[in-house]
Amino acid sequence: MKIAMLARNPNLYSHRRLCEAARDRGHEIDILNTLRVTMNITSHRPGAQYHGEPVMGYDAVIPRIGASITQYGLAVVRQFEMMGVWSLNESVAIGRSRDKLRSMQIFAKHGLGLPVTAFAHDPRQTDEVLKIVGGAPVVIKLLEGTQGIGVVLGETEKSAKSVIEAFRGANVNILVQEFIKEADGSDIRIFVIGGKVVASMMRTGAKGDFRSNLHRGGSAKAIKITPEERSTAVRAAKVMGLNVAGVDILRSNHGPVIMEVNSSPGLEGIENATGKDIAGMVIDFIEGNFKAGATKTKGQG
Ligand SMILES: Nc1ncnc2c1ncn2[C@@H]1O[C@H](COP(=O)(O)OP(=O)(O)OP(=O)(O)O)[C@@H](O)[C@H]1O
Numbered sequence: 001m002k003i004a005m006l007a008r009n010p011n012l013y014s015h016r017r018l019c020e021a022a023r024d025r026g027h028e029i030d031i032l033n034t035l036r037v038t039m040n041i042t043s044h045r046p047g048a049q050y051h052g053e054p055v056m057g058y059d060a061v062i063p064r065i066g067a068s069i070t071q072y073g074l075a076v077v078r079q080f081e082m083m084g085v086w087s088l089n090e091s092v093a094i095g096r097s098r099d100k101l102r103s104m105q106i107f108a109k110h111g112l113g114l115p116v117t118a119f120a121h122d123p124r125q126t127d128e129v130l131k132i133v134g135g136a137p138v139v140i141k142l143l144e145g146t147q148g149i150g151v152v153l154g155e156t157e158k159s160a161k162s163v164i165e166a167f168r169g170a171n172v173n174i175l176v177q178e179f180i181k182e183a184d185g186s187d188i189r190i191f192v193i194g195g196k197v198v199a200s201m202m203r204t205g206a207k208g209d210f211r212s213n214l215h216r217g218g219s220a221k222a223i224k225i226t227p228e229e230r231s232t233a234v235r236a237a238k239v240m241g242l243n244v245a246g247v248d249i250l251r252s253n254h255g256p257v258i259m260e261v262n263s264s265p266g267l268e269g270i271e272n273a274t275g276k277d278i279a280g281m282v283i284d285f286i287e288g289n290f291k292a293g294a295t296k297t298k299g300q301g
């Protein structure tokens with residue numbers, strides 16, 4: 001196969017590992033800097049160029065689109081799809097996963113467990129929002145945050161309100177969520193490839209932090225998950241339409257609740273915690289499933 005990986009930093013662990021795994025299996029793989037791909041949006045003949053050369057001959061594309069360039073990145077993935085190149089995760093599915101509110105609505109529609117979540121545009125509705133989630137303590141999140149930045153615990157009614165007002169003042173979108181205290185600063189990352197769980201780990205936050213993100217100083221270890229957790233993760237990936245997904249859940253008193261589903265999950269934490277060759281599994285999945293022109297949504301929807 002000839003694979004294109006859309007990524008900005010070729011030196012990131014995940015990107016190095018995917019290249020290594022592809023080359024070990026005799027495939028050709030190029031890293032294209034997403035922001036340097038130009039698109040030719042002409043009727044009937046969609047094309048793309050990279051450093052002045054036409055992008056041609058790729059069987060599959062691995063989109064590793066950073067949160068900060070979601071819009072341009074998705075346009076590039078869509079362009080590949082319109083050119084008939086099979087994408088590991090389709091642009092439409094990645095778009096869904098990038099919008100926390102939309103994701104939550106999709107999970108709710110399919111009856112998946114979620115923390116009670118509320119959202120309002122108008123700051124005058126702060127009281128209402130707090131009431132919906134059962135009052136403080138609550139978790140307040142930036143809708144498009146990542147790596148735990150913009151995730152704040154409002155311990156009392158008063159502090160929750162001032163955090164909400166501060167975010168509003170900065171003109172950013174937020175959601176307010178029931179605080180799952182019993183998760184005790186840990187969450188579970190379940191790695192799903194092609195509808196199967198291939199690895200899972202428990203991440204625990206730095207002492208005193210309710211956020212378990214490894215980027216915030218948390219640590220990770222391999223863990224055995226329950227059948228209910230397994231089916232929650234598989235269904236979450238499925239309803240988002242993701243072939244590869246990192247599903248994050250919390251263990252709550254009312255069963256597993258989904259926090260979010262990542263469409264470009266990192267490999268470093270999970271490979272180190274479990275000792276598994278996840279990059280190899282991703283390449284094996286592409287090998288077994290890529291098909292020219294087979295994109296379901298072809299960039300639409
Ligand atoms: N409702 C909640 N109750 C308890 N803990 C929570 C809740 N929401 C988030 N957390 C903790 O905060 C961490 C960060 O939250 P979340 O994953 O939603 O943010 P993020 O910025 O999108 O992070 P990521 O880099 O994983 O995308 C979670 O991993 C979890 O440990």
Ligand SMILES: [Mg+2]
Pocket residue numbers: 145146147260
């Ligand atoms: Mg996130």
Ligand SMILES: [Mg+2]
Pocket residue numbers: 148248259260
């Ligand atoms: Mg997270």
